[in-house]
Amino acid sequence: MSDNDKPFFVGYLPTPKALRGLLLAVCVLFISGLSGFGLALGVAQDDPGDGAFRFDYGRQTVTGVVELTPYPLLRVTEGNERIPAGHTLMLAGGGKTNVESRAIPLEGQLAQVSGTMLQRGALDMLQLRGGANGISAAEGEVPQIETVPLGRWKLAGEICDGKCLAGAMRPGRGLAHKACANLCLLGKVPPVFVSTQPVDGSEFLLVTGPNGEHLPEKAYHYVAQFISLEGDVERRGDLLVLRMDPDTLEVLD
Amino acid sequence: MNQAEAILMGLRIWGSIGAVVAAIFLTIGMDRIDEDAREAYIFRPLLIPGILVIWPLVLWRWYLYETGRELWTRRYDPPRKSHYAVGWILPIGICVIIVTGLTLRQTWPVEIAPVRLSAPAEVSQ
Numbered sequence: 095m096s097d098n099d100k101p102f103f104v105g106y107l108p109t110p111k112a113l114r115g116l117l118l119a120v121c122v123l124f125i126s127g128l129s130g131f132g133l134a135l136g137v138a139q140d141d142p143g144d145g146a147f148r149f150d151y152g153r154q155t156v157t158g159v160v161e162l163t164p165y166p167l168l169r170v171t172e173g174n175e176r177i178p179a180g181h182t183l184m185l186a187g188g189g190k191t192n193v194e195s196r197a198i199p200l201e202g203q204l205a206q207v208s209g210t211m212l213q214r215g216a217l218d219m220l221q222l223r224g225g226a227n228g229i230s231a232a233e234g235e236v237p238q239i240e241t242v243p244l245g246r247w248k249l250a251g252e253i254c255d256g257k258c259l260a261g262a263m264r265p266g267r268g269l270a271h272k273a274c275a276n277l278c279l280l281g282k283v284p285p286v287f288v289s290t291q292p293v294d295g296s297e298f299l300l301v302t303g304p305n306g307e308h309l310p311e312k313a314y315h316y317v318a319q320f321i322s323l324e325g326d327v328e329r330r331g332d333l334l335v336l337r338m339d340p341d342t343l344e345v346l347d
Numbered sequence: 348m349n350q351a352e353a354i355l356m357g358l359r360i361w362g363s364i365g366a367v368v369a370a371i372f373l374t375i376g377m378d379r380i381d382e383d384a385r386e387a388y389i390f391r392p393l394l395i396p397g398i399l400v401i402w403p404l405v406l407w408r409w410y411l412y413e414t415g416r417e418l419w420t421r422r423y424d425p426p427r428k429s430h431y432a433v434g435w436i437l438p439i440g441i442c443v444i445i446v447t448g449l450t451l452r453q454t455w456p457v458e459i460a461p462v463r464l465s466a467p468a469e470v471s472q
Contacts, residue, residue: 138449245467250459268448276351293461311349320453324464346456 145214
């Protein structure tokens with residue numbers, strides 16, 4: 095049964111007198127409520143920091159020795175003003191991809207790499223250009239490179255994917271952050287452990303399996319959570335590598 | 348295969364089936380069940396993303412039209428009947444999810460310092 099006296103709101107008709115107060119109240123509450131909600135969500139987020147693609151540096155080209163951890167590294171021997179000799183660069187492909195197929199044939203050899211730098215403080219990574227433009231064999235004598243063991247450590251922190259952390263994305267929290275990181279890690283983008291406090295001067299450590307393999311399957315469940323873990327740490331140039339022991343993974347409260 | 352890879356593979360399979368359904372439905376099925384859409388093609392690519400996601404519903408609706416079991420008068424009955432409940436559940440649920448997510452957040456354990464458990468071995472390579 096319809097009630098002809100009951101006011102009814104129709105958007106394209108004049109607002110019934112009896113509904114004007116309600117309409118005004120709803121508009122004010124809706125706009126102020128959404129604004130406040132948006133502000134609260136924004137304020138609750140962590141500061142994303144200054145990590146970013148450094149397109150302002152232009153294309154970076156350096157030469158060095160290719161090392162596999164198994165994640166590809168370049169121990170820079172001929173650097174430039176941004177990437178000095180002696181630096182150890184982590185290498186990644188475009189998007190959530192790796193460059194292992196191109197780096198494996200060059201393991202232990204001199205190679206020239208070219209690409210775009212990502213940088214967050216002391217952490218950086220090079221996103222290589224496609225094909226041989228990104229990495230190719232270079233002429234010259236291969237210098238001796240050292241790996242210095244630093245012993246077994248117990249660390250607290252978070253496993254992230256190194257590329258997003260270095261600046262490809264704004265680091266986040268929670269499920270979306272975990273899903274994004276795991277997709278990168280499935281693409282064999284180098285994983286990085288962020289330590290709560292510096293280990294031998296560095297708070298970022300490349301993570302591998304206990305025997306120098308890719309990130310163990312078990313670790314995917316702990317990515318993007320605050321955890322503690324144990325593992326052997328070694329220094330490769332100015333980069334620390336953590337050979338994590340997956341049996342020691344624990345989520346912190 | 349770990350859980351993340353399984354989820355990714357599941358999504359790929361779901362999307363691949365959706366692509367096949369979209370290809371067949373947009374080239375053959377639409378003309379069969381919607382006379383207003385015949386000889387109209389420009390809008391059809393716009394439907395591809397939606398079909399990739401809800402292809403089972405597309406197939407079900409297509410089946411109903413093809414078999415003449417579609418009763419247009421009852422088309423919106425179920426959603427209408429649940430509007431009131433959903434109207435409350437949705438905003439309350441969103442608020443609960445956000446508040447729970449913010450409440451259950453971990454705290455960055457800055458006070459836990461790295462501990463060396465054993466001395467380093469020799470230099471390698």
